[in-house]
Amino acid sequence: MQVAEAVGRVLVASGIDHVFGVVGSGNFHVTNAMVAAGARFVAARHEGGAATMADAYARTGGGVAALSVHQGCGLTNAMTGIAEAAKSRTPLVVLAAEVTQPRSNFFVDQDALARAVGAVPARLTSAATAVAEARAAVDLARQGRRTVLLNMPLEVQAALAEEVTDAAAPPAAPQPEAGDPTVLLDALQRAERPVFVAGRGARGAGPDLVRLADATGALLATSAVARGLFVGNPWSLDVSGGFSSPLTAELIAGADLVVGWGCALNMWTMRHGRLISPEAQVVQVDDDPDAIGAHRPEAVGVVGDVGATARAVLAALDGTREGYRSPGLRARLASEGRWRDVPYEDGSTVTDEGAPDRIDPRTLTIALDDLLPAERVVGVDSGNFMGFPSAFLAVPDERGFCFTQAFQSIGLGLATTIGAALAQPSRLPVAALGDGGALMGAAELETVVRLGLPMVVVVYDDEAYGAEVHHFGPSGHALDTVTFPPADLAAIGRGYGFDAVTVRGRDDVAAVREWLAGPRERPLLVDAKITSAASWWLEEAFRGH
Incomplete structure (x- = not known):
């Protein structure tokens, strides 16, 4: 052949x-x-x-x-x-x-x-x-x-292949090797307020990290790409970095030991380094030696597999510790640990006639979170809007959240969610896009329909490249190059074969409930006309420049 x-x-x-x-x-x-x-x-x-x-x-x-x-x-x-x-x-x-x-x-x-x-x-x-x-x-x-x-x-x-044989089964993965636990073991035994921050390299090792955290009194956080790793754990801080809730930022800043598990501890995860106290010790565990200290030169490194290293440290521990954990802190995490628990003033607007005009993206996302089934897989595009679905939409585990942001390109979110939906077919796929990214990747709306995916596509539409608006607008720069006239994105969705609804106020979200209760024969596009405001994570990021 x-x-x-x-x-x-x-x-x-x-x-x-x-x-x-x-x-x-x-x-x-x-x-x-x-x-x-x-x-x-x-x-x-x-x-x-x-x-x-x-x-x-x-x-x-x-x-x-x-x-x-x-x-x-x-x-x-x-x-x-x-x-x-x-x-x-x-x-x-x-x-x-x-x-x-x-x-x-x-x-x-x-x-x-x-x-x-x-x-x-x-x-x-x-x-x-x-x-x-x-x-x-x-x-x-x-x-x-x-x-x-x-x-x-x-x-x-x-050319004709000279030898054609059926390949053997895929080779077994090599057994993961633990790093030398000595440095980390010593740090954990001395720490009074340890925090674990798990990144992409820790996916799959969640149970090992939870057991070690339970023994050492550590709190548990993740980078954005590993979000969901510790869902349901009462000591979970959710995401570290720009998406951190106020309580999460407070607790990480108060840590005397921060352990990065398969996590680069980069500018996004550590808010340009300001999230870690200057007095805190930093330890990184990673199977790539080049990752150690790449963003935190003062970090002490343990080269080894995350799960194997956590097990080795646990086996060597001398007793257990309360660490950062206390009944009072557990109660605070339960009542104010999530972003949706943080009070805010609803910025939704109405027309001169009193009709809904634009919906606050926090109000929108909380309403969607209440409606959408828990078994979901969420894909998020890049842009000013992206902190809202990343912080306010719950996910069932680390395989329920896909965050393609290493290159920080807009326009990848819809395709991201298609791939994730095929890998997790038992879950409802939810794509969270900005209007710029949605239009950039619009051709793949046809792919969603053709594949028969029961997807919910939520477009956070502020009629602009919002990051640039909020970065350059306060300095008085002209914004004509990054703002656009209104577009009927719901009509575009219908043209591709979607059911679609335009949301301007909270009551409009009821149409999503109706779609969820129905046969879901066509995917749903939600054209959400949102208020335009700089998101908290973007303001934090710009302060680093």
Whole structure:
């Protein structure tokens, strides 16, 4: 058989069950071979959307995913999504057809593109080695948690494979190794107010961290990307950083020991470093030595797997400690720990005639949180609005929240939620978008309808790129370049096949209740006309510049 078919077969045999993409002549045969071998192909309307779908699918529990693109322009269309995946250490294999003739219209330096965004370039070099090279790309993606760009020259794909065998089952992951527990053990035994901050590298290790926290009296927080890891725990602070509630910020700032578990402790998670007391000791646990001290030079490092290290420290502990925990603090966390428990003045507005005009995004999101089923998977786009769904919409666990923000691109939220929905099919998918990101990624509304996803798409519409409005507006700059006339986004949704409703006041949210009670035969788009105000997290971020 041709190399393209053999490679498609080995990719599926190596454990890839979903491939996302846009098919052209260069990736036609390998994609069809994967489908024939049992993988599901998800066709996107744009390669950028396909890349983000694959990224989100892998992040929310779908395993290693594949992205299939045409040579040259197909790959360049996908580069923003690939950059996001690479920066997030998502296990993803990008199957990119490749031309090797410099005079071809499709020629670009595809290796250089991969390196430029932090992906790992690989290549099918011959018919004799292609199957092994494809298998190695999957192994690197899975075991190294890397985004691998597998370049597939057209002439190699068309050659006859010299040896075609069914691949063995995917190799077992290596046993995680614990780091030396000595430094962390000593720090925990001396700490009176310890706080754990778990990041992307701690996903899956939640129970181990909870047991160690219970023994040491630590409070539990996460970075935004790991939100949901400690849902239901009475000592959970939810998200550390710009999205922190006032109580969370107070408690983290009061800690005498902050332990980052698979967490970079970067400017966003630590509010440009101001969230940690200068007197606090900082320890990082990470299996990547380069992550230690990257954002906190004074941090002490423990190189090892998060879960294994937590178990090793727990086994070496001498007794248990009350630490930061007390009955009074537990009561405070229960009554004021969530953002929705913090009092606020509703800023919703009405017209001169008294009709609802614009709804406060906090009021909107709290109302949606009360209506939407608890078993949900929430995808959030980037923008001024994004703190509201990230802080006010509850999620069931760390696989119920997908936050593609490593590259901070707007326009990824809808595709994010599609990928997450396919990885968590038993949950209601909820996409939270700004109007700018919604229009940027609107082509994938058709994908939602075509796939039959019962998705709720909530557009926080302030008719602007709100971050720029609130960053530059107070200084008196003209804002014509970042503000837009009103758009009927509900009508756009209906045009793609959605049910849709426009929300201007709290009573309008009742239409969401009606949709939830119905057959949900079509997805729902909520065009929420929100008040325009700088969000608290954005004000915090701008203070760092």
